[in-house]
Amino acid sequence: MTDAAQQTSPADPPPAIAIRDLTKRYAGEKGEPGKLALDGVSFDVPQGQIFGLLGPNGAGKSTLINILAGLVNKTSGSAEIWGFDIDHNPRNAKRMIGIVPQEIVFDPFFTPFEVLENQGGFYGIGKRDRRSEELLAAVHLADKRDAYARTLSGGMKRRLLIAKAMVHTPPILVLDEPTAGVDVELRRQLWDLVGELNAEGVTVVLTTHYLEEAEQLCDRIAIINHGKLIANKPTRELVGMAREKIVRVTLDRDIADPPMEEGFLKVEATDPRTLEVTYDRDATSAGQVLARIQARGYAIEDVTTREADLEDVFVSLTSAARP
Ligand SMILES: Nc1ncnc2c1ncn2[C@@H]1O[C@H](COP(=O)(O)OP(=O)(O)OP(=O)(O)O)[C@@H](O)[C@H]1O
Incomplete structure (x- = not known):
């Protein structure tokens, strides 16, 4: 499509994420052609924005996020994260992005503080340079510092996952369906938190089924359907398309x-x-x-x-x- 890679002017900062012709075909069973989950997708995520990736179930959103996270190998095309190519510079590309997965996965016996300390260790961040306390405060969990993760409510666990994704101070935060199955009150809390992080300069990408969520939160929205990009516009313009x-x-x-x-x-x-x-x-x-x-x-x-x-x-x- 023509507006897949939006117009940029020389004054624009480079995009936070640049995706070009990204294609993923999952291997099929013997004799089967396999599933084309992404079909030549190209778009930029501008720096400093909240960018929504919208699409129905099975559209290819998680596949795209997992390619950026280095969890799924693409079939062809390219992706750069904060200027680092995921093929040529995978280590740096990974350090520029924090991913909040769809599923809540924690060792239930660690405290929130330990979860963040362990993650800091995983990234090779020295004890003195870790930001565990600061991050707990940022996600409003300072008072749960020493609680067992298993005793946290669903909303607290999601907030802890966001803190965990920010341990290495990435400039980009990606949230895969952050509010799936979350009640209205909790959804608002998560939106506020995403807004706060963005106000501090973090570029946010979120995938969602919820149109209301994308409309309220996102500066720009890309829609994928059946593995193809079918829209990529500022939210206001996209809404204006409904004539x-x-x-x-x-x-x-x-x-x-x-x-x-x-x-x-x-x-x-x-x-x-x-x-x-x-x-x-x-x-x-x-x-x-x-x-x-x-x-x-x-x-x-x-x-x-x-x-x-x-x-x-x-x-x-x-x-x-x-x-
Ligand atoms: N490991 C896999 N092997 C084969 N096919 C897969 C695999 N993972 C995903 N698919 C298929 O690829 C397509 C895109 O899936 P994907 O999970 O990326 O969609 P999605 O937009 O994230 O959907 P959801 O919102 O349900 O997570 C679907 O048809 C899915 O069945």
Whole structure:
């Protein structure tokens, strides 16, 4: 697609992550062709942003994250993390990224402090240079420093995973489905934490199924579907792509025949007296829609309108791209 690698000007800092033509085919069973999980995906993650990678189940999001993490070998293409190529400079590439996995995995007998100290050791960070206390405070777990990890609530465990991913002070934090199966209150807490880290300069990439989450948190959103990139735009622009608006009108009497008028994209009678008119907001307005219905002799008793949101964009993009 044309806007896969967005326009950059010479003044822009280099991207935090640059992905080019990334392809992954998982080996199939004997005689099977295998699964093409990523199909020539290219995009940049700009520095300092919260970048959302959105897509339905099985779209290829985890595959992409796992390639960046060095856990899955790509079939072809390239990826640079903070300027380090994952093939030519894998050690440095890995140090530039902290990954929060989808699954919560801890040794239940370690305390949060020990979890972070062990991770520091894993990265070869000397005891005096470790940031365990600071990180516990940053994820609001200072008072749980010495609790057993198994006694932490689900939300605390997720926050501890974020701290663990930040032990080596990477400039990029990647969260794979950070709020899957998390209640609303906890989701808000995690969003706040992600926002705080970003405000301190960390570039954040998150994968999510939740459109609301992407819309609220992300500066930019890329959508993948069936292994292909189908959109990559600033969130506001992406939402603006949903040009359809819906007006629902309740009329004074039963509708004989739903009227199709100029500027209407779709007309549906949801019950004998209620019409839902979908229109292109660039071509007409709610007022004009109502005027056209009134011109047919109906009186309007009630009106509601609905703006298209990211959900609508997502549905229209993914259905258009279906093979
Ligand atoms: N190890 C594997 N071997 C074979 N096929 C795989 C393997 N891992 C993933 N796949 C397939 O590749 C496709 C992409 O999977 P992936 O896990 O990347 O999707 P996803 O977008 O992360 O989905 P989810 O949101 O469910 O995690 C799916 O069809 C999946 O079944």
